[in-house]
Amino acid sequence: MHAPDDNKSPSITEEDDEDLFKFQPEETSSLISSLPPWSVLTVDDDRDFQRTTAFALDGIKIFNRPIELTQAFSMAEASTLLATQQRFGVVLLDVVMETDYAGLRLVKAIREVLGNAEIRIVLITGQPGMAPMRDVMSDYDINEYCTKSELTTSRLIAILTSELRTFDQLKTISTARRGLQLIVESSNRLLNKHDLTSYCDAALTEIALLLGLNPEGVICARADQIYQQPDDHKIIIVGAAGKLRNLIGKSIRELPDNKIVNGLLKAIHARNNIEQDQASILFFPKEMSGADFVIYLPTERTLLDTERQLLQVFASNISGGLHNVALFSRLDQLAYSDNLLRIPNKNALIRAIDRALLTEQRPRLLLLIVDLDDFARINHTFGLAYGDALLRQFSHRLCETLAAPTLVSRLGDDVFGILGSYEHVSASLVKSALDRPFEINGISHLMTACITSVYLDSVEGNARDAIRQGLLALKEAKRQGPGNSMVYDKNLENSAIKCFQILHDLQQALTDQQLFLAYQPKIDLSSGEIAGVEALIRWNKEGRAIPPSDFIPIAEASTLIHSIGIVVLTEVCKAIITLQQIGLTPPTFCINVSGKQFSDTALIPSILDILCKHNISPNHIELEVTETAMMESFDRVSMALREFRKTGGHVAIDDFGTGYSSLKYLNELPADTLKIDRSFVAQIESSHDHGSIASMVIKLARNLDMQVIAEGVENETQDRWLRDNHCDLGQGWLYGRPMTLDVLIDWLQERSLQTMQHSQS
Numbered sequence: 001m002h003a004p005d006d007n008k009s010p011s012i013t014e015e016d017d018e019d020l021f022k023f024q025p026e027e028t029s030s031l032i033s034s035l036p037p038w039s040v041l042t043v044d045d046d047r048d049f050q051r052t053t054a055f056a057l058d059g060i061k062i063f064n065r066p067i068e069l070t071q072a073f074s075m076a077e078a079s080t081l082l083a084t085q086q087r088f089g090v091v092l093l094d095v096v097m098e099t100d101y102a103g104l105r106l107v108k109a110i111r112e113v114l115g116n117a118e119i120r121i122v123l124i125t126g127q128p129g130m131a132p133m134r135d136v137m138s139d140y141d142i143n144e145y146c147t148k149s150e151l152t153t154s155r156l157i158a159i160l161t162s163e164l165r166t167f168d169q170l171k172t173i174s175t176a177r178r179g180l181q182l183i184v185e186s187s188n189r190l191l192n193k194h195d196l197t198s199y200c201d202a203a204l205t206e207i208a209l210l211l212g213l214n215p216e217g218v219i220c221a222r223a224d225q226i227y228q229q230p231d232d233h234k235i236i237i238v239g240a241a242g243k244l245r246n247l248i249g250k251s252i253r254e255l256p257d258n259k260i261v262n263g264l265l266k267a268i269h270a271r272n273n274i275e276q277d278q279a280s281i282l283f284f285p286k287e288m289s290g291a292d293f294v295i296y297l298p299t300e301r302t303l304l305d306t307e308r309q310l311l312q313v314f315a316s317n318i319s320g321g322l323h324n325v326a327l328f329s330r331l332d333q334l335a336y337s338d339n340l341l342r343i344p345n346k347n348a349l350i351r352a353i354d355r356a357l358l359t360e361q362r363p364r365l366l367l368l369i370v371d372l373d374d375f376a377r378i379n380h381t382f383g384l385a386y387g388d389a390l391l392r393q394f395s396h397r398l399c400e401t402l403a404a405p406t407l408v409s410r411l412g413d414d415v416f417g418i419l420g421s422y423e424h425v426s427a428s429l430v431k432s433a434l435d436r437p438f439e440i441n442g443i444s445h446l447m448t449a450c451i452t453s454v455y456l457d458s459v460e461g462n463a464r465d466a467i468r469q470g471l472l473a474l475k476e477a478k479r480q481g482p483g484n485s486m487v488y489d490k491n492l493e494n495s496a497i498k499c500f501q502i503l504h505d506l507q508q509a510l511t512d513q514q515l516f517l518a519y520q521p522k523i524d525l526s527s528g529e530i531a532g533v534e535a536l537i538r539w540n541k542e543g544r545a546i547p548p549s550d551f552i553p554i555a556e557a558s559t560l561i562h563s564i565g566i567v568v569l570t571e572v573c574k575a576i577i578t579l580q581q582i583g584l585t586p587p588t589f590c591i592n593v594s595g596k597q598f599s600d601t602a603l604i605p606s607i608l609d610i611l612c613k614h615n616i617s618p619n620h621i622e623l624e625v626t627e628t629a630m631m632e633s634f635d636r637v638s639m640a641l642r643e644f645r646k647t648g649g650h651v652a653i654d655d656f657g658t659g660y661s662s663l664k665y666l667n668e669l670p671a672d673t674l675k676i677d678r679s680f681v682a683q684i685e686s687s688h689d690h691g692s693i694a695s696m697v698i699k700l701a702r703n704l705d706m707q708v709i710a711e712g713v714e715n716e717t718q719d720r721w722l723r724d725n726h727c728d729l730g731q732g733w734l735y736g737r738p739m740t741l742d743v744l745i746d747w748l749q750e751r752s753l754q755t756m757q758h759s760q761s
């Protein structure tokens with residue numbers, strides 16, 4: 001180790017000292033006085049040199065900034081300082097310390113190991129002979145070299161002035177470069193934020209990062225209608241960091257610090273950015289951002305020029321981003337909200353369910369599907385405006401009853417979807433929203449609804465699957481009647497799959513002509529003669545008979561019922577022709593027509609067309625329509641039936657007594673026959689009923705001037721009772737089971753033989 005070298009003592013003279021104190025840099029500083037001092041490090045094992053240097057620089061300001069001197073007395077000490085502190089702008093470095101080249105080794109370490117390219121290095125040596133080679137100077141970016149004997153105070157300050165200026169410029173460039181890089185990265189991160197809250201959230205974080213600020217206390221507010229009338233209550237906090245986050249959505253008046261409120265207002269009224277000692281307030285005009293926005297940054301210091309410039313670049317980026325977010329919100333509103341009710345729509349519900357399903361731990365969420373009962377009829381009877389008003393009031397009540405964060409959405413028409421936690425959502429809560437009547441145009445209207453529940457944690461699949469499950473359960477709930485509630489369970493799914501399978505097979509059966517008819521006779525109870533036959537469809541699938549009650553409702557839910565109708569009528573026509581060909585007088589053939597078939601407005605013309613093609617008079621045909629089908633769309637069905645009767649065809653009301661006919665309609669029933677439902681025939685023998693309903697239907701038919709037939713007659717007691725009570729006709733196993741055409745022919749031939757023998761004897 002070398003001992004401190006007295007030869008190396010500095011030669012700063014008295015005159016130089018005067019110079020030194022008079023020294024003022026020529027350039028006016030672009031940096032303002034509160035800027036931190038320059039950090040200069042002197043590295044020398046010569047304590048005298050260190051002392052005189054410190055004395056020479058005491059009280060000196062360069063570019064209006066004082067100098068803060070740090071001293072190191074060895075290469076090792078200097079290395080530690082440089083590695084742990086980045087503040088040094090210039091290092092005055094003695095070449096010879098622990099070793100002859102200790103200084104040069106430190107230079108190498110600064111540039112190569114620490115990677116510090118900005119710090120300025122001035123080599124100082126006691127002897128001219130120790131000057132480094134020129135290529136070493138340039139390789140390690142050694143900026144100045146001088147011997148201690150040359151180093152007067154003024155030379156020292158001249159060197160420091162020049163090196164500190166260079167350091168400052170390099171620093172500015174690298175800060176700007178890093179800043180620009182940050183802006184690009186920040187802007188990229190902001191690109192995928194499409195809603196205002198998450199955009200502001202991200203933008204505030206990015207600004208804080210850019211300026212190296214603590215994000216706490218950063219506020220972004222949206223100022224609507226501010227410049228027509230400066231009403232600061234319309235200035236709403238749309239983004240905030242740290243503790244202030246819970247104020248998002250509230251007025252800036254609720255901010256705890258008046259300094260922030262005043263700063264925000266000042267920028268809004270000035271419609272410009274505002275710089276304060278401790279804060280910067282950025283203003284984004286609505287022309288650029290879709291609405292006026294203002295961001296408060298508690299910088300707690302005055303920003304540097306470079307920082308200010310970076311902020312401006314970033315602010316213009318944010319401006320564009322805010323504008324995009326505004327556009328996106330508008331698009332979002334169009335895509336995710338219901339135009340009529342101004343509540344979220346099906347897309348919004350799907351999005352919310354999908355988000356919930358994607359979370360790792362499925363939240364305990366319940367999806368309710370609510371379908372108002374009888375709404376189509378209300379719309380039809382009272383008009384669309386009335387229906388809309390009803391929907392508005394109902395949606396309003398739902399939103400009141402099930403407050404946010406529960407999502408109340410409209411899936412379509414009169415169907416609503418509700419998503420919320422088990423604790424806050426239930427079918428009974430929805431029902432409570434229907435407890436009181438709705439008041440529309442002075443009319444008080446009570447409504448009911450069918451409600452189904454789907455527990456999200458049991459859903460396999462996505463939002464669409466969850467909604468489909470709810471709708472599937474809804475179908476079942478509706479089938480069970482108005483006001484019904486039901487929870488989705490997997491068995492429903494199985495029955496849906498079964499239905500789909502049946503539908504598929506039925507379609508195939510129709511194509512392969514596997515469907516056929518059975519005929520069941522109707523008997524005139526007073527004469528015992530055959531009064532008609534009812535055609536009943538039959539389907540044997542792989543040797544197994546599928547009852548009509550299993551497949552007719554499924555056919556009714558699709559368009560297959562229309563094809564079945566055509567097959568049945570065509571077969572009946574062929575049966576009539578066959579009977580005629582073998583010399584039998586065909587009785588009236590009764591055909592069951594489903595209510596759904598009447599949705600085809602050309603039903604009667606197409607029936608007449610088929611009859612005409614087979615040259616059969618409508619007089620041979622009776623259409624059986626159930627009372628329920630009749631009541632479901634009385635006007636449409638009765639108009640069609642009237643049209644059929646005009647051509648000579650007959651009409652019977654099937655299953656009478658089960659469809660709750662309104663008395664108002666009874667007089668207008670366009671029918672020749674009422675058919676007592678077999679459940680009432682079965683009650684003839686019951687001890688408490690004694691056939692009271694059957695008897696009532698018989699009397700009703702008399703009054704309406706109609707024929708009456710009892711179906712499902714199985715025994716003599718029923719038969720006797722019906723005769724005693726003047727029922728016209730009977731149908732049932734007692735007289736004949738449904739039979740194939742061949743068996744029917746034998747049956748008819750046998751009976752006509754019996755009649756002949758009877759008349760001969």
Ligand code: C2E
Pocket residue numbers: 520535536537547548549552564568592593594624654655678711712713714731732733734738
């Ligand atoms: P529906 O029109 O009321 O037919 C009478 C049903 O009662 C038939 O059942 C018949 O077999 C059954 N039945 C007849 N006599 C007795 C009896 O003494 N006791 C008992 N327990 N039952 C008796 P099926 O053939 O199973 O038909 C059931 C329903 O399917 C029919 O009720 C009708 O609504 C519908 N249907 C049958 N064929 C057709 C068709 O071609 N088109 C349409 N749209 N529906 C049909």
Ligand code: MG
Pocket residue numbers: 534592624654
């Ligand atoms: Mg029938």
Ligand code: MG
Pocket residue numbers: 654655675677678711
């Ligand atoms: Mg019936």
